[in-house]
Amino acid sequence: MSERRESIHGQWSSRWAFILAATGSAVGLGNIWKFPYITGENGGGAFVLIYLLCIAVIGIPIMMAEILLGRRGRRSPINTMRFLAKSEGRTSLWRYLGWAGVIAGFLILSYYSVIAGWAVAYFFRAATGVFEGVTAAGVEAIFGNLTADPERLLAWHTVFMVMTMVVVSRGVRSGLERAVRFLMPALFVLLLVLVGYAANTGAFMEGLGFLFRPDFGAITANGVLIAMGHAFFTLSLGMGAIMVYGSYLPQDASIGKTTLMIAAADTTVALLAGMAIFPIVLANSMEPGAGPGLILKTLPIAFGHMPGGSFFGALFFLLLVFAAWTSALSLIEPLVAYLVENVGTTRLKASAWCGFGAWLLGVGSVQSFNVWSGEEYQLWGMTFFDVLDYLTANIMLPLGGLLIALFAAWGMRRSSLLDELQITDGVVFRIWRFLVRYVTPIAVILIFLNVIGVIDLTGH
Numbered sequence: 001m002s003e004r005r006e007s008i009h010g011q012w013s014s015r016w017a018f019i020l021a022a023t024g025s026a027v028g029l030g031n032i033w034k035f036p037y038i039t040g041e042n043g044g045g046a047f048v049l050i051y052l053l054c055i056a057v058i059g060i061p062i063m064m065a066e067i068l069l070g071r072r073g074r075r076s077p078i079n080t081m082r083f084l085a086k087s088e089g090r091t092s093l094w095r096y097l098g099w100a101g102v103i104a105g106f107l108i109l110s111y112y113s114v115i116a117g118w119a120v121a122y123f124f125r126a127a128t129g130v131f132e133g134v135t136a137a138g139v140e141a142i143f144g145n146l147t148a149d150p151e152r153l154l155a156w157h158t159v160f161m162v163m164t165m166v167v168v169s170r171g172v173r174s175g176l177e178r179a180v181r182f183l184m185p186a187l188f189v190l191l192l193v194l195v196g197y198a199a200n201t202g203a204f205m206e207g208l209g210f211l212f213r214p215d216f217g218a219i220t221a222n223g224v225l226i227a228m229g230h231a232f233f234t235l236s237l238g239m240g241a242i243m244v245y246g247s248y249l250p251q252d253a254s255i256g257k258t259t260l261m262i263a264a265a266d267t268t269v270a271l272l273a274g275m276a277i278f279p280i281v282l283a284n285s286m287e288p289g290a291g292p293g294l295i296l297k298t299l300p301i302a303f304g305h306m307p308g309g310s311f312f313g314a315l316f317f318l319l320l321v322f323a324a325w326t327s328a329l330s331l332i333e334p335l336v337a338y339l340v341e342n343v344g345t346t347r348l349k350a351s352a353w354c355g356f357g358a359w360l361l362g363v364g365s366v367q368s369f370n371v372w373s374g375e376e377y378q379l380w381g382m383t384f385f386d387v388l389d390y391l392t393a394n395i396m397l398p399l400g401g402l403l404i405a406l407f408a409a410w411g412m413r414r415s416s417l418l419d420e421l422q423i424t425d426g427v428v429f430r431i432w433r434f435l436v437r438y439v440t441p442i443a444v445i446l447i448f449l450n451v452i453g454v455i456d457l458t459g460h
């Protein structure tokens, strides 16, 4: 029997509160900023298909595993792993998995805040009517001016980081529920408005074709890895964010159903963003592989040419900032929770130090778009920002997720799993267990082997 354990940090008021918070974590810059630009860089349809497969076969089972471990441990990820390893009779080395996750979250937050700063800047631009009647060359210049100026990027990065740490210091549960409840539907509606605009650009069908017609000739081994990495990134998996949120989940909520809802919401937002952006890209003869600036070079065109565009544009970027905000909280929550549990510091102090550290590291990402953009500052053709993004999303998260799957599937007793999932030993349990035991780990390992050239999945 499961005794009713609760986290010392409190608990969500209901299953819905958890769904909202986890969806808030999942839906963020990953869906609206990153998904379109990496899809553009990796040739479209085939990349999207692999990403969707990764969500189904890797993301969903791992999300269930993470929530399960979190709720069973009822502590920050480091202490949860330590506790579970002990109670399940496994080596205490598993606690390093918690540490790896904490480090990944910290690294991601450092650059996430810089990009979120772009969204803050674009909110003000849209609100002041800068995009009215703008041309493709105009948006290019607006984006170029922003990123060329390290001081402005630094200022917006600072604003966003302070916003994040203020909420974290108060505990992620207060306020978050309310913000997400209004934010998600509003963001969804605005994305529909944008898709509506895209439908009238004259290149809607080509845009959809780019997104959904797979051309496997366009995908590389590295592209497959990026698609998998993004499945982790967009669902906030592999570093303990969902685990720590799971640790606040009431005992009677169904893990399987909540996971499916979160994954469905997250995937829908990403696909809508793609459907809004690619028709604009193609209608204006822009380059799908334009890189991290893609949405900032396309959406302003839509806002600049639709009735009420300044209002809708400002609202859209405001919602994007909110979406990034609710994601950023979850990136640092595992570390803050750990510091409160083990170092005996207050939430306020822990948040201040974590925020300062991530802010400082973020300066490197700020510089990646200007003073450090030159080749002499690059590693393997990537800037500091690119390296951090690649390392975290494509290596650290999948590795963390792999180990989480292995621990849940092979390290936990069957009885503990059944007890925590609150299901009988039926079909659902068997499918999930089969996926996390075999399919998920093998898929992750194959994709890693593929990218280092040990095997060849893509045939070129």
Ligand code: TRP
Binding pocket: 025, 026, 027, 028, 029, 030, 031, 105, 108, 232, 233, 234, 235, 236, 237, 238, 239, 241, 327, 328, 330, 331, 397
């Ligand atoms: N999922 C968020 C997004 O798509 C980013 C994010 C929040 C995240 N928490 C995370 C990514 C934990 C990886 C791990 O924008």
